Amino acid sequence: MQPDLQRRVQRYGWDKAVDFYDRAWRQQLEPGQSLMLEKANIQPGEHVLDVACGTGLVTFQAAELTGTDGEVTGTDLSDKMVENAARFASEKNITNVGFKQMDAESLSLPDSYFDVALDAFGTMYYPDPVQSFREKNRVLKQGGRISVAVWGKRDRCGWAEIFPIVDARVKSEVCPMFFQLGTGDTLAYSLKEAGFRDIQTERITTKLHYDNADEALGAAFKGGPVALAYARFDENIRREVHEEYLASIELFRNDIGYAIPGEFVVGWGVK
Ligand SMILES: C[S@@+](CC[C@H](N)C(=O)[O-])C[C@H]1O[C@@H](n2cnc3c(N)ncnc32)[C@H](O)[C@@H]1O
Numbered sequence: 001m002q003p004d005l006q007r008r009v010q011r012y013g014w015d016k017a018v019d020f021y022d023r024a025w026r027q028q029l030e031p032g033q034s035l036m037l038e039k040a041n042i043q044p045g046e047h048v049l050d051v052a053c054g055t056g057l058v059t060f061q062a063a064e065l066t067g068t069d070g071e072v073t074g075t076d077l078s079d080k081m082v083e084n085a086a087r088f089a090s091e092k093n094i095t096n097v098g099f100k101q102m103d104a105e106s107l108s109l110p111d112s113y114f115d116v117a118l119d120a121f122g123t124m125y126y127p128d129p130v131q132s133f134r135e136k137n138r139v140l141k142q143g144g145r146i147s148v149a150v151w152g153k154r155d156r157c158g159w160a161e162i163f164p165i166v167d168a169r170v171k172s173e174v175c176p177m178f179f180q181l182g183t184g185d186t187l188a189y190s191l192k193e194a195g196f197r198d199i200q201t202e203r204i205t206t207k208l209h210y211d212n213a214d215e216a217l218g219a220a221f222k223g224g225p226v227a228l229a230y231a232r233f234d235e236n237i238r239r240e241v242h243e244e245y246l247a248s249i250e251l252f253r254n255d256i257g258y259a260i261p262g263e264f265v266v267g268w269g270v271k
Helices: 003-040 057-066 079-091 129-139 162-167 186-193 213-222 227-232 235-252
Strands: 047-051 071-076 097-101 114-120 140-151 197-210 257-270
Touching: 003 057, 003 079, 003 114, 003 140, 003 197, 003 213, 003 227, 003 257, 047 057, 047 129, 057 071, 057 079, 057 097, 057 114, 071 079, 079 097, 114 129, 129 140, 129 186, 140 186, 162 235, 186 197, 186 257, 197 213, 213 227, 213 235, 213 257, 235 257
Parallel strands: 047 071, 047 114, 071 097, 114 140
Antiparallel strands: 140 257, 197 257
16 A cells, blocks of 8 residues: 555544544553553653554553653644544643644654653554654654554454455555564564664453444444544445454354453563
């Protein structure tokens, strides 16, 4: 897929996902976000960058860790995500965060300014993940830390059929390289290629819990990366994709809903 097209699909897709995102993913992504934050080891007073901040689930936790002597900048490609996070900060009077719309591969931020760079579950969506790590490297001070979380191997993510199901009905794939970073040592190699040292990674298995089929469908189709394609489907196509997706996760249905397996990889290192 052309990089510009991929960015447009992401930008406007996540705009559509904004109102569904927290409900669909807050609890599901928490184990990966927490491990990423633990490995970042944020200290009071530090300057923290949170790339692909979305609604700010990680940004606001980072802001608590760095305290009012520090500051956190959240950036995201989606204007609606950035607006939503900024509104929340203003409503809650959280003064040590700021949000800006920008592409992870081209950060309009100064060199050597941040102590810590974070990215939770954004990197799989970028056309060039290594370039996004180079940009984080550029804006970090010497000795600054990076900590990122991505999805793991495709065959450990029980919800993965969502992509071929949607791709079969659109002109170009939604997330062509989605599982690449979570396969083998790709994340560590990519961080190294971007100039980081002392790189470590940890893989964690998890379960995505949904109370019922509607919740599972909402998370998959409305709250995530296929939201743009889904918004353009008519009622018949929607019915078809719902049926196919529910069939693909049937194995993971239990008495109280769904427990879909997932895997995260967290990687961290130093500039
Ligand atoms: C799964 S959400 C993660 C949000 C947040 N980090 C969290 O953990 O809840 C992925 C985010 O990546 C953003 N994104 C996708 N492509 C991007 C790009 N090229 N540059 C910056 N952000 C991007 C989307 O807009 C979306 O908000």
